Amino acid sequence: MTTASLQKLDSLLSSMVGKRYIIKSQLHQVVRYHFDDDKLTLVTDKKSFVVDVQNSLKLLESFSKTDQTHE
Numbered sequence: 001m002t003t004a005s006l007q008k009l010d011s012l013l014s015s016m017v018g019k020r021y022i023i024k025s026q027l028h029q030v031v032r033y034h035f036d037d038d039k040l041t042l043v044t045d046k047k048s049f050v051v052d053v054q055n056s057l058k059l060l061e062s063f064s065k066t067d068q069t070h071e
Contacts, residue, residue, distance in 0.1 A: 001053055006035075009056060013042070021063040028063075 001009070016030045021044075028044035035041075040056045042049045051059045 006053070009040075009053070010035075012060070013040075016060075016063070020066050022066055023063055027066065 013030075013033045017032060018030065020027055020029045022028075023044075026046065028046050031043045031045055033040065033042045035053065038053050040049075040051055040053050040059075042051075042059070049059055
């Protein structure tokens with residue numbers, strides 16, 4: 001990935017932190033993320049997802065945003 005692509009991905013992930021998404025019929029709140037070499041780790045309140053940075057957009061496409069607020 002190019003530097004510009006990584007910056008765009010970082011911006012997208014940053015905007016996801018604290019928000020809730022439905023992933024495989026389960027509600028998750030994004031807690032944090034980080035890049036390590038060529039891997040992205042995305043941590044939710046229920047699970048950690050680790051994928052190659054190259055495949056990260058495919059993972060993010062499986063996240064459906066919800067309007068449900070945190071209680």
